[in-house]
Amino acid sequence: MxxxxxxxxxxxxxxxxxxxxxxxxxxxxxxxxxxxxxxxxxxxxxxxxxxxxxxxxxxxxxxxxxxxxxxxxxxxxxxxELRGLADRDPFAGLEHGRSTYLTVTFVKDGEAGPPGPLPAQLTSAVRILGYDEDTRAVLAVIDNMDPSTANHMAWLETVYGKDITTRTWLTVRKVMAKL
Missing domain, CATH: 3.30.70.1280 (SP0830-like domains)
Structure with missing residues (x-):
């Protein structure tokens, strides 16, 4: 199983x-x-x-x-796959908090690859840490205090379409613990 x-x-x-x-x-x-x-x-x-x-x-x-x-x-x-992601420690040294979210956006299309450069209007709200090939996931740090944060999901949908879903790193870790 x-x-x-x-x-x-x-x-x-x-x-x-x-x-x-x-x-x-x-x-x-x-x-x-x-x-x-x-x-x-x-x-x-x-x-x-x-x-x-x-x-x-x-x-x-x-x-x-x-x-x-x-x-x-x-x-x-x-x-x-998720254990491998955790072992790679993609958010090393960073903390999830009220103003800063560590996010994992899972992409359904395994051929899609990294999202490319952030649009200029998002650079104050979002920092893309990378794309994890094994889990097909975009790893990002989101500034929740910046009003343009909501545009991050809209941008990801323009890159990947609607076959994506985002969870915080805290949620991913909780799910992993339940696996």
């Missing part, structure tokens, strides 16, 4: 169909084992013998849409 983390896009905890117990039920109904959830923002862990990650993502997304009306997106990474 392989342990996976599924990062669901577009989850709004105030929507009754997007609550953790319903999300877990969809995963269990698909035959996955050891299904768990973390926080209320679409972080699901599970076990499966399936090794075809794009097939898993498609199966899960179809089920979420059919059963709960969730059209967002599903991005999966294995425990080993």
């Amino acid at each position: 392989i342990r996976y983390a599924a990062w669901l896009r577009g989850i709004m905890p105030s929507n009754p169909n997007m609550r953790n117990e319903k999300l877990r039920a969809v995963f269990s109904g698909l035959g996955f084992e050891s299904v768990g959830s973390l926080l209320s923002s679409g972080n699901i862990v599970f076990s499966s013998d399936e090794t075809d990650v794009p097939a898993l993502e498609s199966t899960i997304q179809r089920a979420l849409n059919a059963e709960l009306g969730i059209a967002g997106g599903t991005i999966i990474r294995s425990r080993d």
